[in-house]
Amino acid sequence: MSPKGVPEAVIAAVSSEEHPIAPFLRMDRMPHIWCSTCGIGTAVKALVAAFEKLETDLDKVSIVSGIGCTGRVAGYVRLDSFHTTHGRPIPFATGLKLANSELTVIVFSGDGDLSAIGGNHFIHAARRNMDLKVICVNNFIYGMTGGQAAPTTPLTAVTSTTPYGNAEPPFNLCHLAAACGANYVARWTALHVRRLTKAFAEILVKPGFCFVEVITPCSTLYARKNRLGTGLDIMKYYHDNTVIEHGAEPADTDIVFGGPIICGKFVDRDRPTWLEYQDQHLGEVLGDKYYRGKVLQGAGER
Amino acid sequence: MSPKGVPEAVIAAVSSEEHPIAPFLRMDRMPHIWCSTCGIGTAVKALVAAFEKLETDLDKVSIVSGIGCTGRVAGYVRLDSFHTTHGRPIPFATGLKLANSELTVIVFSGDGDLSAIGGNHFIHAARRNMDLKVICVNNFIYGMTGGQAAPTTPLTAVTSTTPYGNAEPPFNLCHLAAACGANYVARWTALHVRRLTKAFAEILVKPGFCFVEVITPCSTLYARKNRLGTGLDIMKYYHDNTVIEHGAEPADTDIVFGGPIICGKFVDRDRPTWLEYQDQHLGEVLGDKYYRGKVLQGAGER
Amino acid sequence: MRFWRTPLDADKMKIPRGELHIIVERCKGCEFCVEYCPRDVLEMSDEFNSKGYHPPKAVRPENCVNCDLCEMICPEFAIYCLTVEEEPVPVEGGKTS
Amino acid sequence: MRFWRTPLDADKMKIPRGELHIIVERCKGCEFCVEYCPRDVLEMSDEFNSKGYHPPKAVRPENCVNCDLCEMICPEFAIYCLTVEEEPVPVEGGKTS
Amino acid sequence: MRREIRITGFGGQGVILSGVIVGKAASIYDNKNATMSQAYGPEARGSACSTQILVDDKEILYPYIRKSDVLVAMSQEGFSKFVGELKADGVLIYDEDMVNPGEVKKGIKVYPIKAQRMAETDLGRKIVTNIVMLGFFTAVTQAVPKEAMVEAIKTSVPKGTIDLNLKAFDLGYDAFE
Amino acid sequence: MRREIRITGFGGQGVILSGVIVGKAASIYDNKNATMSQAYGPEARGSACSTQILVDDKEILYPYIRKSDVLVAMSQEGFSKFVGELKADGVLIYDEDMVNPGEVKKGIKVYPIKAQRMAETDLGRKIVTNIVMLGFFTAVTQAVPKEAMVEAIKTSVPKGTIDLNLKAFDLGYDAFE
Amino acid sequence: MKADPIGVRTGTLYLDGDRATAEGAIAAGCRFFAGYPITPSTECAELISERFPEVGGIFIQMEDEIASITAIIGAAWGGARTMTVTSGPGISLMMENIGLAIMLETPCVVANVQRGGPSTGLPTMVGQADVMQARWGSHGDYEIIAYSPQSPQEAFDFTIKAFNMAERYRTPVIVLLDECVGHMVEKVVIPPADTIEIEPRRLTDAAKDEYLPFAYGDDLVPDMAIAGMGYRFHVTGLTHDERGYPEMSVRCQEWLVPRLVAKIRQNADDIIEFDEENTDDADVVVVSYGISARVSRMAIDLAREKGIKVGFLRLRAIWPFPEKRVAELAKKIKSYVVVEINLGQIYYEVQRCAAGRCETLLSPHAGGGVHDPEDIFKVIEKGAKVK
Amino acid sequence: MKADPIGVRTGTLYLDGDRATAEGAIAAGCRFFAGYPITPSTECAELISERFPEVGGIFIQMEDEIASITAIIGAAWGGARTMTVTSGPGISLMMENIGLAIMLETPCVVANVQRGGPSTGLPTMVGQADVMQARWGSHGDYEIIAYSPQSPQEAFDFTIKAFNMAERYRTPVIVLLDECVGHMVEKVVIPPADTIEIEPRRLTDAAKDEYLPFAYGDDLVPDMAIAGMGYRFHVTGLTHDERGYPEMSVRCQEWLVPRLVAKIRQNADDIIEFDEENTDDADVVVVSYGISARVSRMAIDLAREKGIKVGFLRLRAIWPFPEKRVAELAKKIKSYVVVEINLGQIYYEVQRCAAGRCETLLSPHAGGGVHDPEDIFKVIEKGAKVK
Ligand SMILES: Cc1ncc(C[n+]2csc(CCOP(=O)(O)OP(=O)(O)O)c2C)c(N)n1
Ligand SMILES: Cc1ncc(C[n+]2csc(CCOP(=O)(O)OP(=O)(O)O)c2C)c(N)n1
Ligand code: SF4
């Protein structure tokens, strides 16, 4: 029962050419597991571009994922990165952030992870306005497990658990996040690489619960089951059917099978974060006895 | 290890007088465990009054509760009644309803049960428009466990886990239910016995996910910790501070410590229920092969 | 927030009369019935029941119009009202008291 | 939905020139770069890489203005563009091609 | 010697605090072992309420009352529920205004007091009824030294109320002639 | 006698269906025991893809390939990954247009076919490449009787495509002279 | 009672273990399924989602595993035969409400297709390390019934058994598959409906005002009422008396919980199932289950060839554990060799029951694959040399 | 390392076991607490919510127990010493993510104040039936450390131990209280901070580009990096190599999981704790823990009075189980008597380790109260008559 030998770290054979993204990613793990035309890689690229734009100190950025195709993001990004359990990246990130409030904590996960099994954490973190940057790749399906329905699957769409078409109304995640109190809510598609980068750059510096939904193609499963063509066809669909409407009322941005996709920044407000509110309130009530208050004022005794 | 003797059923000694509610309640369990001035009993009374008004066939009504002071309702009502686990009355009720769609299934539980640990089931059932009548007693606190903060506890309110006052913004449950897709959403207080009865009577016959929030006094814990006086004082507070506003935008009905309580019927719409949608959609796609379709048309082969 | 019924027939109407029943031992003395009785029928008693609560007592039973409110609002199922039919009496202006 | 930058200095501007790099073995042939290159620099190659995908090839490299879009949109981190500085050239009316 | 003490009353009468004070006095200020606990259960909510304190020179092994040496009853309900567990020669202390003990088994020593009335009348503060009771209890049973009780009260009641509570304690203590 | 068969290719080539057909043919229509399974793992997603079929007269106890008797390779990646597990006298079947086997160990019997090209050219339907392959496989190995394979194909492919698939099967079968 | 033909796909199919489980469930009359996808169990749910509309079943994909298990418990009380299916992470999440099913005495079936653990582990690869969890994973005392099929055919057969035992003992029953059996495709013979015996629900026929939901007879199993029958009964996860009313007392706890345990322990002989081979003159007895049982047989053959006298005890039901038989055999053999894809679980049970009368050896496997029969053989060899 | 004085309320307090657990945690340096209320554990959380603002800790009441356990795991990776506390239903819900903590090798402490089960059971009354669950409740193979205090003083002391062992072995540690100990109020002596030894976190000092998160030395425990140190490490609940990267292979599983188990098993002698009394010439040895250990002592006294030679083995740590010692003692005694508030859990472990060398008897209790010492005595008497 004693452990056997350590397997040597096997460095994946990659091209000697260096992509500028190399410092940001664990290149020894390339190629990634995502299918051809999957949009997750593009979303990751946009995040990296936002880091570059902001010249973020990456030593102070953590990324937390749940389980799913998107959940694998944590494994590829060269940050302190946590691949947790299905549905739980938000409470994990909550602990991480509150244990060290200097960290910027990003949650990068799939729609199923965040809104099915993780739905409760999602709404409560939004309510608390917990200072997390939540990036949700929405491909309308469970990718990792092979294409079952998600709470985002549009009505009538075929999945492996709705073989005759989905008969259950989906969530509009932007609406849900907004209704629960998120500070920032936006939606873009994998095609909107520049706007996505901008959104990511915005949330990286914005306090509170920030939510960006990234609509992405899953050609292997969602597109195939629904005969939507190749990933490129889907990108073209985004091109032709996206309506950009900043400030749109989130309730009016539902996504319907074959319908237009309303994108834009829907919410941008400044509720105090959970920790700000704690510090403010407890500081007021407890005065000098509030330890974090003393520390925050630079008067910490330790 | 073999089981010992069966304890004889002990009939609690009650007054020989018969309250008209007796046929509806398990009188052998009276007195109930609720504190003096607790509003849960009043909410139960209103439900019974709704049954009486509608002359409901009570053999076909089931009630499902989670755990909490309110959770004990299932134990007192003389219906097929299920006292389940904390946070899970909604999925339990979902199974019950779908296994026998002839049943009217009521979920009667506390705000903590339904919106803290049970929050995910709440939002998903509302999204699905599952045909459940969800009655939520909101006393702003966890009663059964002795007065901890709930996701409904107003900012600054004292509880045993927010001894210096709550610094976490609460949910507005009506807003949440509405945002997720509930067919019917209303709020009343324990004082509004007649309106409550009317609301209950409405939801008992309305298909889909119906949500009624009942604001009730918890004098033992919430009122005591927050020096709000007796239960009667709280009823008076309801009297003086309730604003009835039917059709109010749910987002505008937040409850603030010491502020007014907006009551009324906020949502009343007719999205198809989960089962209606399934039947319709699968019937369309599968035609004759859809078994339930055949049965529903009275053409069942069995 | 008084619950009241506007009489439809102002000329002649039945005044429903209620017969109050109080299950003293079940009462937990919340005072809701006393406070919200629209006809001030009830008052809290000085007596204790065996649990140490003061139950209500009917001090103006003749005023009871069987509006049911005490029954509706009592969280203990400790008070109720039964209808006692009376002869229709002429009423003026819809005012009942 | 073409991404483009309006030049600020219409009189005289640098045309950034890009030097395209394609990591052929990493490409999964999605065609995004080809489709969304605003200058039609790329085409899909007929060749397969060892995984059996067709990578893109630069058919009009001189057109590349280093807009980075291929790099941004490539889900495989398989293509990128490095800047090659050029002399400023006079341009008329802000039109760049 | 193991002594088993039960204090019972309504919620809000400070029964639990009384238990803490007795236990603390015995264990911290009298160097005995003292285990205190309270009856739990949803049914206790707001009405009946009770605490038990076990005091012993030796280690306390069994954590519950088996037969109580002392029952302090501040409500009829509590009295009825627990009088049965009193030892044949046990001590019964009760508030006369709140408890009617009826016929008590012979052998049981009975000590009535009007604690609530004394708290109200003599101190104008019904809230210290429990402390009056404790004073009386201390005098009657000598289960815990007076000084230990005083120390325990000082460290258990809100700062501003120490004097009032000590007065209440003395009042009860002195009520036992 | 136990035979261990591996079929490998890209996702989308119908590799898994091929496995099911062989297994079904052997077990249901040839009354052997046949256990089929597929390689799982997130990395398999969309790219490399493989299935194994174990056929035996006796009960099949070990559920995986240890040394394969037959490797049917429809992609270079799959070929490279699995050629090593072929027995010294194993059979290698591959699509010439997709696999370049290079130097193969002596003893291994090598049967190339242009299955995809035949499917495209002769039937105009690239999608039945796998069935062409199965025909060829059946002819080469005789691991499963032709009739059993035909029955299995009939009950495994979509109703409307049975004829096409049977044609494809014959095409492959006949390609082995 | 015979199976309803509408759910029985009589014939010879070529199915994987997951789908065979689904067919078993449908044949057994399962008409409500709530689940949440998880590898390697999903194929079961997928087949149900495809088949149910045609047989009148309700398939619902819930928001998570907690909702799934709770929904099937609710549905059971609505009168349905119900099942959910999951794997490691999901079964861990279900633990609280498996306890609820135990306490409410709810007939239902939970299939766990075991993968490599702990945690997310090896989602697509085989494991058998949830065996003790099946027995002990929920808080408090209880007993469980768990079957372990070694082939898709048995997945079908045992699932029907699971439904039957769930009804007979009013208790959740676990079908403990492993990924290897779940994903292997083999011939599955589905017999005609009229040869499939289905245990009817033990519905009460008591008069409405005399029904006591938890009064029981000799077999310790109370008769059940379901919602809508007019009994207006109450059930609770709290300790309860025979009326189903909560009673917070030692007395009631002593009345209730030991019976819940005893209804399985006392009837264990009715439930326990194992195959025994060549134990008469054995020096070594191999104990195994699931896919490991098949691989073990190879090692046994190897050992026999070398003249070692090896017997075999193959657990068809793992829980309740065949304590008596294991204890008996221990008296006359040199050693047990337990073969399982974990680092020692049923091993402990065998060791306990052997009670020192013989050695107990473990042939462990960390997971992700099956044993090399050679490795098992070596342990058998060691076991034969004992004493 | 010594305790930070700011968290240590040195002095003599009169505290219940729940609150003593809280004080122990704060003394041990716990500065992040996430929890969800549940009887009979809530007093612990309540005291933390009161004390934390003054010591710089973060208290957060999460939406449920799953969020609570996951948040403390996250916080541990943020550098905090962390704890959550719960009871039966809550601990069952935590099982999946206790597995995550095991797999990520995360130091953290989970207190479970056991009540009567199964299911909602007896929320306000005592039980000890989550003992096997602590060991086996999450899917997959693992080992756990669990302490069982018998008094508020030990609740304080053992909680500090739990934090220390969590750091030493990078593993979740369970403090298994029972309702009786959790709710009893007794004297608790809190020593001066500088006498409280605190195990520092095993932070890596490797060069940034040389750090391998799961490379380990002789004690099998890898050094840890936490977020923000600049190591840019990756951890996953999947089977992973020494870089922390997922690797789906038998080889990697064999490298990883047996080590996770071995780091506890191999170091068991450092962790195992028990009190042994009068075992030298004993005929009967009583095995017990938690509140039952105290009550057992009464029965032992009774038995001694009657001339029965009774020894006592009191488990301070329940897991890892003192297998060796139990096996040794079995050789020279007639019987073990296991006293626990359940229907047989540690009983099975004792029986297994006794391996038939002596009898193993159980003095069970269904829960809701403690044993009547007379009942225990009777079993001891029976045990003395063996052979
Ligand atoms: C507790 C638990 N339940 C289920 C699973 C199986 N599972 C893994 S990923 C996933 C869903 C993935 O979908 P999504 O979050 O939308 O991400 P995607 O793969 O589409 O990126 C599921 C159900 C699991 N790992 N753990
Ligand atoms: C899984 C689980 N976690 C926690 C608890 C403890 N618990 C019981 S009731 C309750 C909250 C009650 O609050 P609420 O739902 O608002 O109902 P109320 O008592 O106020 O009516 C909690 C936390 C439990 N029983 N089960
Ligand atoms: S299955 Fe879909 S989501 Fe997953 S990697 Fe492939 S394309 Fe992307």
Ligand code: SF4
């Ligand atoms: S604690 Fe509060 S909610 Fe519970 S019964 Fe008492 S008043 Fe009602």
Ligand code: SF4
């Ligand atoms: S409302 Fe009911 S409980 Fe309250 S005082 Fe009146 S009778 Fe008593």
Ligand code: SF4
């Ligand atoms: S975008 Fe990337 S993966 Fe796609 S074709 Fe271009 S280089 Fe290849």
